[in-house]
Structure formats: structure tokens, C-alpha cells
Amino acid sequence: MTRDKHTVKFTKQVHSNQYGMRLATPEIVAEYIASRLRTHTIADLGCGIGIQAIFFAKQCTKVYAVELDSERFNYARENARLYGVSNIEFILADALSDHVIKRLSDVDIVFSDPARLMQEKERRLEGSRPPVLEVIRKYQHITDKMAFHLPPKIEQSKIFFDCEREYLSLNGQLNRFTVYLGSLKKCDRSAVVLPEGARLESKPVQPIDKTSTPRDFIFEPQPSVVHAGLLGELNEYLPADAAVYYSDQTRTLITSDSLLHLPFSFLKDCYHVICTTDFKPDKIKRALVEGNAKKVVLRFQIEPLKYWNMRNMFEEGLSGDKTVHLFRCNNTAVVCEKVQKEQT
Numbered sequence: 001m002t003r004d005k006h007t008v009k010f011t012k013q014v015h016s017n018q019y020g021m022r023l024a025t026p027e028i029v030a031e032y033i034a035s036r037l038r039t040h041t042i043a044d045l046g047c048g049i050g051i052q053a054i055f056f057a058k059q060c061t062k063v064y065a066v067e068l069d070s071e072r073f074n075y076a077r078e079n080a081r082l083y084g085v086s087n088i089e090f091i092l093a094d095a096l097s098d099h100v101i102k103r104l105s106d107v108d109i110v111f112s113d114p115a116r117l118m119q120e121k122e123r124r125l126e127g128s129r130p131p132v133l134e135v136i137r138k139y140q141h142i143t144d145k146m147a148f149h150l151p152p153k154i155e156q157s158k159i160f161f162d163c164e165r166e167y168l169s170l171n172g173q174l175n176r177f178t179v180y181l182g183s184l185k186k187c188d189r190s191a192v193v194l195p196e197g198a199r200l201e202s203k204p205v206q207p208i209d210k211t212s213t214p215r216d217f218i219f220e221p222q223p224s225v226v227h228a229g230l231l232g233e234l235n236e237y238l239p240a241d242a243a244v245y246y247s248d249q250t251r252t253l254i255t256s257d258s259l260l261h262l263p264f265s266f267l268k269d270c271y272h273v274i275c276t277t278d279f280k281p282d283k284i285k286r287a288l289v290e291g292n293a294k295k296v297v298l299r300f301q302i303e304p305l306k307y308w309n310m311r312n313m314f315e316e317g318l319s320g321d322k323t324v325h326l327f328r329c330n331n332t333a334v335v336c337e338k339v340q341k342e343q344t
């Protein structure tokens with residue numbers, strides 16, 4: 001297994017069962033959150049197997065790590081030893097109990113990455129464990145500086161308190177949604193891109209234009225930028241003619257005639273448009289032959305079982321030498337070639 005911290009969840013053989021492992025924060029994310037919340041004394045309410053608490057311990061003087069589940073609590077203590085940190089005070093208890101709140105009266109920041117109810121149909125604050133609203137209510141006399149991981153898909157209107165809403169992409173996938181309360185708030189909305197470490201903040205900007213025709217290049221912004229609603233802010237770095245060409249629940253595509261001045265960290269990928277045609281198999285096949293294609297990566301929503309059937313159908317008989325990427329934007333097929341990031 002590679003030990004590259006950008007691609008593996010953990011660089012050490014952490015102690016955990018499967019459930020704790022699934023809930024645990026990847027090291028690189030824990031490191032980022034710890035750097036953002038660097039302080040003297042911090043509390044991690046519901047520390048799980050302890051990964052976030054361990055990274056807090058590397059950046060803060062003192063950490064309280066509270067966990068209700070004794071098995072995960074024991075793993076967290078073993079993991080602290082494994083990572084060589086000794087400034088965590090572990091507490092096996094309910095984070096909302098009076099004696100814990102009293103013991104944590106010297107904290108500067110309260111953090112929690114709550115578990116979510118599995119059976120929940122719709123993500124709600126009330127479904128978090130420990131419950132976020134209860135934590136705010138019970139700890140607000142100690143500090144106004146609080147931060148919580150929430151489900152990225154939670155409806156925005158359900159978060160009715162004042163906070164910064166930060167979306168984080170890791171290796172091109174949305175990984176975390178974090179809210180920062182009190183004086184931890186730096187702006188209304190923000191996007192972070194890891195492993196690059198880039199950050200974009202909301203500010204008053206003009207919305208980005210829209211167009212119904214793709215130009216020479218297509219850019220796919222990082223999901224954190226799209227979820228944070230920062231396309232207008234991103235547009236300040238894009239070529240003057242950049243406009244949104246397509247958007248659905250899983251993909252947003254920006255188009256432009258040039259590649260100039262791209263801060264690539266905020267863009268997941270960039271493509272050169274070879275041609276467009278109607279989204280009909282015979283027309284697409286012709287376009288693929290003319291475009292000298294050999295492999296065809298499908299870049300639209302399709303059931304996993306049908307993906308290879310369709311891909312094999314498109315690739316059959318192709319004798320070119322290019323790997324092309326096929327987008328479906330409404331009824332238009334957009335055939336593209338990926339632009340390597342180093343080229344700009």
C-alpha cells in the first residue's frame with residue numbers, strides 16, 4: 001500500500017473496527033481542520049477512534065476528547081499512542097452531561113463531527129449524535145467558537161444559525177461540509193481544495209454568465225466550489241468569456257475559448273472540445289471515428305451496470321489513438337480530450 005498521505009486515509013495501521021474506520025476523518029482532512037482551529041484548548045465531542053483529536057493535539061496545547069462508545073474510546077487512546085501524542089485528556093461519557101460540560105469549562109473552541117442516524121430519509125440537524133443544536137445550547141456559555149461537520153447534502157435552510165459554510169473537496173470529490181460559528185466565521189461561504197490547500201471565500205460579485213453552446217474548452221470546477229455557490233468568485237480567475245454551459249445535480253461545466261490564467265486547484269478537470277453532435281448513438285459513433293478516438297470515457301450519469309455496455313458499444317471498431325471524454329448535456333453529446341494540468 002502506498003504511504004502517500006494525499007491518497008491514503010491513514011499513513012499508520014490505526015486501531016479500529018470497520019464502523020469506526022468508516023466514520024473516521026482522513027488524516028489530510030483532520031490536519032486541515034486542526035490548522036484552521038489551532039488554539040490553546042479545544043474539545044472534540046464524539047471523537048470516535050480519535051483521528052481528528054490526534055491532529056488537534058499536534059496543533060493545540062490541550063485537547064479534550066469525549067466519546068460515549070467504550071470500544072471506540074479505547075481505540076482512540078491506542079491511536080493517540082500510535083501517533084505519539086500525549087496532550088489529549090480522554091473522557092468516556094456523554095458530551096452533553098453536566099459533569100462533562102463542567103470539566104470542559106476552560107475550552108476555547110468546541111468541535112464535533114457527529115454521527116448521523118442511518119435510517120434518516122432526509123438529513124436534518126436533529127439527526128446528529130451528539131445533537132448539534134443541543135451542543136450549541138449547552139456549551140454557548142463557555143465559548144461562541146464552535147465548528148461542526150454536517151452532512152454535505154443537508155438542506156441549507158435547515159441551518160438557521162449564523163455561520164460560515166465551508167465545503168471541502170479531497171482528490172476531486174466532496175468530502176466534508178463544516179460550519180464555523182461565532183468568531184470562527186471568516187465569511188458566509190467558502191470552498192477548500194485538498195491536497196492542494198487552496199481556499200476560495202464568498203464576496204460580493206456579479207454572477208457568472210450562462211451560454212447554451214460550448215466553446216473551445218470546458219472546465220469542471222471542484223465540487224466544493226460548486227456546492228459553496230462560488231462560481232461568481234471563481235469567475236474572477238477565469239478568461240473573460242467564461243460562462244456556465246451545463247449544470248445538473250452531479251456536474252457543472254464552464255466553457256471558454258481560452259485556457260489563460262487558470263488557478264487549476266479550483267478546477268477538477270479541463271477539456272479541449274473536439275466536436276459536438278446530437279446525443280444519438282450513430283452520430284456519436286461517427287464523431288468518435290472522425291475524432292480519432294480509441295477509448296471513450298463516459299462523463300454523464302449512467303447506472304454502473306450499464307456503463308461498460310455503453311462504453312463497449314461506443315469503443316467497438318474504433319482504431320484511433322485518443323482517449324476521449326463524452327459528456328451528455330441535455331440532448332447534446334460533447335466529445336472532448338482532457339488537457340493535462342501541467343500544460344497551462
Ligand SMILES: C[S@@+](CC[C@H](N)C(=O)[O-])C[C@H]1O[C@@H](n2cnc3c(N)ncnc32)[C@H](O)[C@@H]1O
Pocket residue numbers: 020023024025045046047048049050051052053066067068069072093094095096113114115116129130131
Ligand atoms: C462520526 S464519529 C466521529 C469520528 C471522528 N471524527 C474520527 O475521526 O474518528 C461520531 C462519534 O460521536 C460519538 N457520540 C455520539 N453521541 C455522543 C455523545 N452524546 N457524547 C459523546 N460521544 C458521542 C459516537 O459514538 C461516534 O463515535
